[in-house]
Amino acid sequence: xxxMPAIDxxxxxxxxxxxxxxxxxxxxxxxxxxxxxxxxxxxxTWLHVVDLDGAKDxxxxxxxxxxxxxxxxxxxLQVGGGMRSAEAxxxxxxxxxxxxxxxxxxxxxxxEVAEWLAHFGPEHVCLAFDVQLDRHGEPRVRTRGWxxxxxxxxxxxxxxxxxxxLRHVLCTDIDRDGALTGPNLDLYREALRRFPELAWQAxxxxxxxxxxxxxxxxxxxxxxxxxxxxEERMTPEELRPFLPNAxxxxxxxxxxxx
Numbered sequence: 001x002x003x004m005p006a007i008d009x010x011x012x013x014x015x016x017x018x019x020x021x022x023x024x025x026x027x028x029x030x031x032x033x034x035x036x037x038x039x040x041x042x043x044x045t046w047l048h049v050v051d052l053d054g055a056k057d058x059x060x061x062x063x064x065x066x067x068x069x070x071x072x073x074x075x076x077l078q079v080g081g082g083m084r085s086a087e088a089x090x091x092x093x094x095x096x097x098x099x100x101x102x103x104x105x106x107x108x109x110x111x112e113v114a115e116w117l118a119h120f121g122p123e124h125v126c127l128a129f130d131v132q133l134d135r136h137g138e139p140r141v142r143t144r145g146w147x148x149x150x151x152x153x154x155x156x157x158x159x160x161x162x163x164x165x166l167r168h169v170l171c172t173d174i175d176r177d178g179a180l181t182g183p184n185l186d187l188y189r190e191a192l193r194r195f196p197e198l199a200w201q202a203x204x205x206x207x208x209x210x211x212x213x214x215x216x217x218x219x220x221x222x223x224x225x226x227x228x229x230x231e232e233r234m235t236p237e238e239l240r241p242f243l244p245n246a247x248x249x250x251x252x253x254x255x256x257x258x
Contacts, residue, residue: 001216003242006226043246054082070096103128104143126168176205209238
């Protein structure tokens with residue numbers, strides 16, 4: 001299993017949200033470029049970058065930073081937030097982003113998104129579904145930066161894309177995101193049972209190396225981690241099995257401001 005460190009951008013700064021709440025933000029003093037260098041020095045080959053402003057407002061707002069990050073060697077970028085038109089996808093892919101992440105549009109514009117999959121190719125498009133469990137334990141999709149409730153279940157939202165070449169799916173349990181409570185293993189077990197042909201990426205709740213090991217044992221292809229890595233809750237030695245180019249850690253530490 002591959003570990004993909006996350007860089008969340010808001011107003012040009014590195015931040016983390018608590019359970020998707022834009023009013024519960026932690027800002028980190030490291031600049032995005034510094035954070036990329038730290039993760040690359042740890043051995044990361046992929047980074048997951050989220051434009052939180054874009055996710056909420058539907059327009060890529062941190063494009064200049066993303067393009068600068070995409071120009072760095074030896075690290076591939078997977079970028080989401082504001083990907084609601086073919087033009088937005090095409091622009092970032094031309095600028096060196098390896099894979100774009102489509103979230104809200106996959107629920108709101110499924111026909112167009114299916115066309116994007118066919119046009120850009122399944123290795124360059126990842127569909128992202130941010131979910132909360134309802135009272136029956138059913139994962140329900142939320143959209144537009146987690147600000148709007150969705151009636152669709154995760155399973156029904158994915159189904160239309162399976163015949164259109166879908167490969168990569170990122171699933172975030174909102175209630176665990178930024179909470180360091182452990183990933184929702186039952187959710188990902190069920191996801192793999194229903195759609196074993198998909199390359200699942202797990203996001204939300206990762207707190208330590210044991211969580212990464214548990215996700216790997218289930219069969220998840222990649223795990224996205226933000227807060228636990230920013231706060232250096234795992235040693236380089238613990239991360240080594242999940243980072244293909246693992247080496248000695250960077251010396252820079254992250255300082256947070258609530």
